[in-house]
Structure formats: structure tokens, C-alpha cells
Amino acid sequence: MIDLRSDTVTAPTPAMREAMAAAAVGDDVFGDDPTVIRLEGTVAELLGLPAAVFVPSGTQSNLCALLAHAQRGDEYLVGEGAHCFRFEAGGAAVLGSIQPQPVREGPDGRLDLAHAESVVKPDDVHFARTRLLCLENTRDGQVLPLGHHAEAQALARRHGLGLHLDGARLWNAAVALGEEPAAVAAGFDTVSVCLSKGLGAPVGSVLAGRADLIASARRWRKMLGGGMRQAGVLAAAGLVALDHRHRLVDDHHNAARLAEGLAALAGVTVARTATNMVFVRFPAASVPALTSAYAAAGVRVLLNRRPGGETRLVTHRDVTGDDVATVIAITAAALRPG
Ligand SMILES: *Cc1c(COP(=O)(O)O)cnc(C)c1O
DSSP states (O other), rough: OOOOOOOOOOOHHHHHHHHHHHHOOOOOOOOOHHHHHHHHHHHHHHHHEEEEESSSSHHHHHHHHHHHHHHEEEEEEEEEEHHHSSSSTTHHHHHHEEEEEEEOTTTTOOOOOOHHHHHHOOOTTTTEEEEEEEESSSSSSOOOOOOHHHHHHHHHTTOEEEEEEEETTTTHHHHHHOHHHHHHHHHHHEEEEEEESSSSSSSSEEEOOOOHHHHHHHHHHHTTTTOOTHHHHHHHHHHHHTTEEEEEEEEHHHHHHHHHHTSTTTOOOEEEETTTTTEOOOOOGGGHHHHHHHHHHHHEOOOOOOOTOOOEEHHHHHOHHHHHHHHHHHHHHHSSSO
């Protein structure tokens, strides 16, 4: 099986399963699970932030952050394609009465900061109170340059806004930039990172940030049902994942090779490739042949069936260089006429 649907499909490694079996645990809701405490401390230190809280998912991490930053009747500025606007079931609006204000994004994933500035609301009874600016890095695999962080942060500070970074794939961004994770996290009040993408941890995200915001997020986590008890078994896997984060360069290499191999096939267009993601347009007429060829070979891909639609292919720990060559060969054979 070669699974290119997402980097969330990775299975825990034997080393992780060993660490999980051996993990010292306590009751994390009482704050006495030593392995969770170690994971939170490790992430806080890696990100150069004072505090952190372990949560079950990236979605809950972003939601806890939004709830900690903003109140009922407030709003957050967020990229129109960002995960914490589009792909989290409207949680901030449903559970927090917090309104998203979408901001235009460039093709490279950067926020249109002139647009962002133009939608910051004045203090006027007609408007929601603009409280927060959210960035996402990487964004669809694309690495936002740290200069863009600085510009967005300057804008937010001019208007007294809080700053949240959805860094689900911050580890990929750091590796791609050749920077320490703390450099990517610098200047934000809260930063969310995933442990379950590409690195093999089965479950978990961490929200790091200013101590008062993390204390508030901890209360929201409990309310949302994310207070886990002997969560050290999960945190132990997360610690192993972090130890191996430098291996993400292999995923980036594999994605580049995959993009190169597919781009060489007649009729296939690689729309873009960045870090561990490749976005490809296959000829619409070839989708049935690709579907059966992939199914027969145990290749899992979320094929976009819309004519001209982009199919996203994602590399991760469980995709090898040989797997990449296999996928290119199977695709070539399926596209060959007759
Ligand atoms: C995956 C992802 C999340 C959410 O993580 P889950 O653990 O799937 O809830 C948040 N933001 C971004 C950018 C993501 O890619």
C-alpha cells in the first residue's frame, strides 16, 4: 500500500510503540502526567514560547486558541483558504460566537495584507470587534517567508490585534527554511503544531504560547472534552516524533522527485509543488484508467474528478523513494494510449 492521500496516514513506528508501552503516566487533568508535562515543555522550548498544552487534534488546538484570544462578538482575520476558517466546521462561530473575517490570499499562500488592513473594524457599535490575526505556515505545503510573518505581525500590532499561527506543519516549514522552529514561531502569541502529520505519531497536537492564553486554552480544552487522563501514552509517541523531525527533508525530496516524474508525462501538469505536497492536473479522460490502475497496485490517491481539478499528493514517513518511482511508473502506464 502506498498512501498519498495525506501525511496524517502514517502509522506509529516500532520505536513509538515501545515508548508508548513504557511511558510513565498520571492523570493529565490533575496536571500530574509526567510524560505529557515533558512533551509540553519540549514543544514550548522548541518554539521559544513560555507555555504549552497537549490537545487531541489540530482542530481543537486552533479552536482553544481562538476561544482564548477572542470573546463572543469578536472577530478574527484569517486567510480565505486557511484551515481554521474553511476546514474546522465553523467551530469558532458555532462554539465561540466568534466571527471569521476572511482575507484574500496570494497564489503563494501569503495574506494580502492591504486587504487585511482594510477589513480591520473601527471601534463602532455597527461592527464586530477585530481581535486577532491568524496565519498558517506551511499553507498547502507552501512555506511563507519569515519576512511575511514580520509584516503581518507589524500590521496586527499597529491595530492591537493578537496573533495566532496555525503551524500544523511548522516542522516542515522550519526544515525547508533551514531555521530553528523557534524562528518560525517568533512574534506570535499562540502557535499550534501537529505531531500526527508526517512524523508518525498516532494522535495529538500542542498549543504553545503566552502563559495566560495557555491557561485559558486549558480551561477551554476541558470544556471541549479534550481533557485526557493517562495521556502520557500518546505524548510518548509525540516525543519520539519530535526527535525525528529532521527526517521531513526526505519527504520534501520525495515530493520533488514525484513532481518531476509526473511533469514529464504527456498530458499531466504539475500546478505546484512545495515541501511535502504536489498538486497535479491529470487529463480528465484518464481518471477512470488511473482509478483502476491505482486500485490494482494498492496506491491510494484522492483523485480530483472535476475537469482541470487539482489532485493533491502528499509524501510522508511511510512513502519511500522506491514508492515514488512505483507511482510514477504506474501513472505512466495508465496514461499510455491503447
Ligand atoms: C491538519 C490541519 C489542522 C487540523 O489538524 P487535525 O488534527 O486534523 O484536527 C489544522 N491546520 C492545518 C493547516 C492542518 O493541515
